[in-house]
Amino acid sequence: MTAVAPVTALRGRHLLSIADLSPAEITLILDTADAMKEVGERTIKKVPALRGRTIVNLFFEPSTRTRTSFEIAEKRLSADTLSLAVSTSSVVKGETLLDTVDNIEAMSPDMLVVRHASSGACQQLARRCRSRIVNAGDGMHEHPTQALLDAYTMRQRKGRIDGLQVAIVGDLAHSRVLRSNLLLLRKMGASIRVTAPRPLIPAGIEALGATPCRTIEEAVDGADVVMMLRIQLERMQTLFLPSLREYFALFGLTADRMALARPDAIVMHPGPMNRGVEIASEVADGPQAVILEQVANGVAVRMAVLYLLAGGSED
């Protein structure tokens, strides 16, 4: 890959999709996250960078990890934060997404961190809102901060992303984590193999830069990174999976299968994990797993995104 000229700012006002970021902007976010990680290692884990900014976390879908991670990131930057979960908001009384957001905007927040079950919900809000929007997962579309923290973790462990062989296994059809990761990994020069039961391989995945494999053995062979995606148990009826046991037998990541990857390969999972379904406990807890490092890095990467967006650009 040719070296990219460094940039010192993001062009966009929002973070909606990895597709909007250039390789240089991705590198800027990862470099800024390096500095943010140091803040989290101090006794006083707080800097005044976003003092006086108001950030509202709007979670229309359940989330523990992502919401907690954003909240910690915001607090470490000294922003004033408020988190709204769907069950406690007036959405349950029938208010629409746009009405809810208009009401919150009337109170002049600076940024909205939004998770919503509809693909494209964040784009729709970005066209309408004065606030900066950070996509924290929209339907089956994207989860950009997850892909950024995955990239950060790969770079930290492997020293680079360019040229890495990445295997991705799991529910490819419904995963926003997959979409964001494919976009990012391709931009940064990694090569990607994917595998899943036939009904879970979306048509046209080659166009996104991934090579589909028939078996997990084929996908994992010689990989530097093995990324497992969650089998979404709540979607089981629509997945045409005969049983979880059969899934594990065919596509679960076991120690034997992991032995096919490079000896220094890492195992990643965006969580929450289904132990014994997509991943064996001995692998999830084994020395190659970096799953908790991903969670730790998530805070630093989200701090970097919030900090960089707070500067913003002219448009």
Place this chain on the structure above:
Amino acid sequence: MDASRIERSLARIAHEILERNRDLADVALVGIRTRGVVIAERLAALIREAGEAILPVGSLDITLYRDDFMRHPVGPQPLVRSTDIRFSVEGRRILLVDDVLYTGRTIRAALDALIDYGRPRSIQLVVLVDRGHRELPIKADYVGKNLPTSPVQSVQVRLREVDGLDEVMLEEGA
């Protein structure tokens, strides 16, 4: 200032540090990125060569503590780099080092940043150039050179390790 003037100024500052801090056991240098770190490392080398002590050197990035964020709501954010202080500042006498002292706002931010790492016994300020025009009640303890300037001028400090040569230039038009 040319290379030999800078060298002599630093030698004199190192000498003053030794004079004023009899016992160097709890003294450490912290440079403000980027050129303050270079100066801090040179001072540490001079003190080591004098056979007095090996002082630890840390580097401080103050970007996240600046007070001008909110004044430029549409500008790009300044680049953040890492702070690297591998010793505890708790109870130490810290020599805070920067290249140019001007309004004092950088030093204000650096003091906030440093104190977030712990409670030093004292903080002393070392600068290569003091160009005046303070906006805050801040004064340096060790000054390489006092340089009278007008606010429209700019002071450019270039150091070998970063810029390939040693010089301090007064340039017209900020």
